Amino acid sequence: MRKKLALFHSLILVLALSTVFVAGLLFARASLLHEAEDNVVSLTHAYVNGFRGDTTALVVRDENVRETILEEDGTVLWDSKEDASTMENHLQREEVQAALAGSPKTFIRSSDTMGVEQLYYAETKTIDSTLYVIRVSLITSGVTQFLTGYIPWMVIVLIVALACSIIATTLLSSRALEPLKKIETNLDDVAHGRRPIPIKDEDKDIAKITDSINTVSNDLLATMEELKEQSNTLQMVLDSGNDAIVAIDKNGDIVFSNKKYHSLFPLSTKYLPAEVKNAFEEKQYRIVVNNTPYLVRVTENEKISLLVLTDITSQVHGEEERQEFFDASSHELKTPLTAIKGFNELIGLKTTDPTIKLYSEKVEHETDRMLSVLTDMLRISKLESEEAENNLPFVNLA
Secondary structure (H helix, E strand, C coil), rough: CCHHHHHHHHHHHHHHCCCCCCCCHHHHHHHHHHHHHHHHHHHHHHHHHHHHHHHCCCCCCCCCEEEEEEEEECCEEEEECCCCHCCCCCCCCCCHHHHHHHCCCEEEECCCCCCEEEEEEEEEECCCEEEEEEEEEEEEEEHHHHHHHHHHHHHHHHHHCCCCCCCCHHHHHHHHHHHHHHHHHHHHHHCCCCCCCCCCCHHHHHHHHHHHHHHHHHHHHHHHHHHHHHHHHHHHHHCCCCCEEEEECCCCEEEEEEEHHHHHHHCCCCCCCHHHHHHHCCCCEEEEECCCCEEEEEECCCCCCEEEEEEEEHHHHCCCCCCHHHHHHHHHHCCCCCCHHHHHHHHHCCCCHHHHHHHHHHHHHHHHHHHHHHHHHHHHHHHHHHHHHHHHEEEECC
C-alpha cells in the first residue's frame, strides 16, 4: 500500500508540475508575442513618420526587422531583405488588406521568401496623391528558441521535485500507515482468539477510528468466547448422553459428532459409513454395531441433517422375551386344554346320562373358546413380530 500511495502522489505531482510548466510556457510565449506586437507597431509608426517617398533614405540595422514598401496595387517597390523586382504581388496579404481597409492589425505566419515565422504589421501613407503601404515584420523564431532554452531547466526542476515527493511520501505514508498496521495486528489477534492491545494515536480522527475498531474487536471477542463456552457446554451435554449423535451438511460431510458416535465409528470422522447413510436416506432404520442394536432417527432442516442412534437392546430383548412368553404360555395352556377336551369327548361318548352330556357339551364349548383365544393371541404376536421386522430390518455393522 505504501508503494501505491507513493506512486499515486508522484503521478499527481508530475501532472501538476507539467500543467504549471505548460501553462507557464504558453503564458510566457503570449507575453513575448504581445511585446513583439508593440515593437512592430512602434517601428511601423516610426518608419511611416520618416518616410518621404524616397526608399533609398530608409536604413534598417536590425537583422530581425524587415521593411517592405508597396504601391496601392500591391506591387513591391522596396524590401530590406529581398530584391523587390523578384518579389510577387503582396496585395492579398492579410496585413496589406487590413491597412488598405483602414484597420491595421498584426498577423503571424511563415514567410514565403525567408522560410521563418514572422509577425507582420502594415499602415498606409499618402505622399503627393500617391498611396503607399509601409509594412514591417519581426522574426518570432527567437521567442520559440528563448522558451526552448528553459525546457531543460524545467525538466531538472521536475525530476528534483519528483524525487523530493517520493521521499516525503514514503516517510509520511510510513507514519500514516502505522496505525493501520496496529489495527491489522489487533484483527489478527481477534481472529486467533486473543484480546487486542489498545491503540493510541495523536491524530484524533485515526484515534477515533482505532477506538471504534477496538470496541468492535472486544465485543466480537466477547461474543466469540460466549459462543465457544456455549458450544463447549452443548458438547458436554451431548457427550454425556447414551445416544450417538452426528450432524451432516448438504454435501454429506460431518459437521458435528459426539463422543458416543466416535466410540462407535472411530474411523468415520468426515463421512458417514455406508450403512448409516442408508439409514439416513430411509429416515428410520435399525442397525447393529458391535452386536448392539441401534435405532436411527433423522431430523432435518435447510442446512443440516441430524442423526440420532439410540441403543434399543432392552426393547429388542423385551420383544424377544414377550414372544418367548407367548410361545411358552400358549404351549403350557394348549396342552392341558387339549387333554381336557379329549377326556371330555371320551366322557361324552361313554355316558348316557343327559345331565352329564349337557355338562360335557358346555366344557367342550368353553375349551374350544379358550383354544381359539390362544390361537388369536399367537397370531397377533406373530403378526406384530413380522411387522416390526419388515419395517425396521436389522443391518449388522459388526
